[in-house]
Amino acid sequence: MDRTIRALVAVEGLDAFDVQRALPDDPTFQLLGVTEGVDETIKALQNREADVLLVACQGREDDRSVQIIDGAHRTAPNMPIIVLSTASPNGFLRRAFEAGAADMALFPQSKDQLRFVMSKAIARAPRRGGSGGEGGEGRLICVLGPKGGTGKTLTSTNLAVALALAGQKVLVIDLDLQFGDVALCLGLPPEKTIYDLAVSGGSLDEDKLHDYVMTHDTGVDVLLAPARPDQASAITIDLLRDVLVIARAQYDHVIADTPPGFTAEVIATIDASSDLVMVGTLDSLSLKNTKLGLETLSLMDYDQEKIQLVLNRADTRVGISQHDVVAVLGREPNIYIPSDREIPRAVNEGVPVTLSRPQSYAASSFHDLAALFTAGATPVGEPAVAAAPSRSLFRLRRK
Numbered sequence: 001m002d003r004t005i006r007a008l009v010a011v012e013g014l015d016a017f018d019v020q021r022a023l024p025d026d027p028t029f030q031l032l033g034v035t036e037g038v039d040e041t042i043k044a045l046q047n048r049e050a051d052v053l054l055v056a057c058q059g060r061e062d063d064r065s066v067q068i069i070d071g072a073h074r075t076a077p078n079m080p081i082i083v084l085s086t087a088s089p090n091g092f093l094r095r096a097f098e099a100g101a102a103d104m105a106l107f108p109q110s111k112d113q114l115r116f117v118m119s120k121a122i123a124r125a126p127r128r129g130g131s132g133g134e135g136g137e138g139r140l141i142c143v144l145g146p147k148g149g150t151g152k153t154l155t156s157t158n159l160a161v162a163l164a165l166a167g168q169k170v171l172v173i174d175l176d177l178q179f180g181d182v183a184l185c186l187g188l189p190p191e192k193t194i195y196d197l198a199v200s201g202g203s204l205d206e207d208k209l210h211d212y213v214m215t216h217d218t219g220v221d222v223l224l225a226p227a228r229p230d231q232a233s234a235i236t237i238d239l240l241r242d243v244l245v246i247a248r249a250q251y252d253h254v255i256a257d258t259p260p261g262f263t264a265e266v267i268a269t270i271d272a273s274s275d276l277v278m279v280g281t282l283d284s285l286s287l288k289n290t291k292l293g294l295e296t297l298s299l300m301d302y303d304q305e306k307i308q309l310v311l312n313r314a315d316t317r318v319g320i321s322q323h324d325v326v327a328v329l330g331r332e333p334n335i336y337i338p339s340d341r342e343i344p345r346a347v348n349e350g351v352p353v354t355l356s357r358p359q360s361y362a363a364s365s366f367h368d369l370a371a372l373f374t375a376g377a378t379p380v381g382e383p384a385v386a387a388a389p390s391r392s393l394f395r396l397r398r399k
């Protein structure tokens with residue numbers, strides 16, 4: 001599925017023909033019009049529904065384009081505005097961003113690069129109409145855990161299956177580039193991996209991404225981690241960013257499984273994500289690390305309301321009460337997953353527990369997690385966390 005970008009272009013102090021010539025000219029780019037000045041731009045925005053506004057200007061300190069950005073941002077607050085300027089003095093940039101610009105690129109710029117800047121800005125913009133996957137970009141859910149072995153891969157794979165069973169189009173990307181084991185957990189042979197994609201050459205688009213994914217029986221697509229750790233370095237952050245933008249345009253949900261900690265890939269994915277799932281386990285060391293992880297995300301200015309907290313092995317009798325958990329983490333987990341002997345067995349057999357034991361408590365926890373992300377569960381702009389936490393194992397145990 002190739003998503004058409006409908007763009008309006010406002011030109012200030014540059015030759016409109018030069019600007020138009022620099023725009024993408026493939027059928028997936030639709031130029032809605034070229035305007036000059038504030039009034040004409042606002043009128044065009046009111047009449048046509050644009051995905052993005054490009055403001056092409058000289059970027060002078062006294063540039064009138066800042067008024068265009070300001071007027072356009074007030075008219076269509078959710079529409080990303082990209083500044084294309086021939087210069088980028090600090091004073092101008094600050095004013096442009098204050099007025100509501102989402103991104104800037106130096107002009108001239110290659111057509112591919114322009115398309116990428118637009119796709120990225122559209123992917124990051126607050127959604128209009130629909131909570132992901134409905135006409136716009138899908139969610140990018142980054143599954144995180146500050147420490148190894150907390151259950152990130154278990155959560156990523158079972159969340160993916162639960163979403164697919166709910167009729168969603170899902171891609172899992174294994175970003176544990178050195179020791180990824182999504183393939184094992186889903187029983188997929190590593191015939192094609194992200195490494196093959198990285199070394200394939202040429203530019204990346206929807207068809208190409210499709211050529212390198214493996215498809216699970218449930219319909220879940222998977223971009224596997226490299227087969228050998230030494231291949232990990234072939235995957236650059238720039239490639240990853242491109243993959244994420246292109247994937248979100250095609251899938252309702254893109255789930256990124258990550259290695260422990262905040263590696264460069266993880267930070268880039270957090271930055272591009274719409275939601276996070278933080279997976280911790282019920283022991284005091286893990287809780288401390290989970291708290292540190294939440295604090296790190298807060299330092300990164302990540303909206304805490306978009307973080308779903310999953311407490312794994314939550315029924316372990318280790319002398320930690322729910323009260324202790326909330327006291328340490330400062331919030332109640334959204335989802336509790338019990339320890340279950342079936343889980344390691346399911347991992348060994350390469351069949352996620354949502355399929356091997358669909359009636360189990362663990363499986364229902366993953367369906368509860370999926371329900372937090374499916375359409376309708378979260379009104380536009382509302383935090384997904386608004387949904388009630390799953391049945392607490394603490395509460396169940398007391399019964």
Ligand SMILES: Nc1ncnc2c1ncn2[C@@H]1O[C@H](COP(=O)(O)OP(=O)(O)OP(=O)(O)O)[C@@H](O)[C@H]1O
Nearest residue numbers: 148149150151152153154313338339340343344347
């Ligand atoms: N709730 C559970 N009950 C039983 N076993 C579990 C549970 N959660 C995880 N495990 C087991 O713990 C191991 C680690 O889980 P998983 O691979 O999902 O963790 P991870 O956070 O992805 O680890 P890594 O950081 O190494 O990638 C697996 O063998 C899995 O079967």
Ligand SMILES: [Mg+2]
Nearest residue numbers: 152153176181
């Ligand atoms: Mg893992």
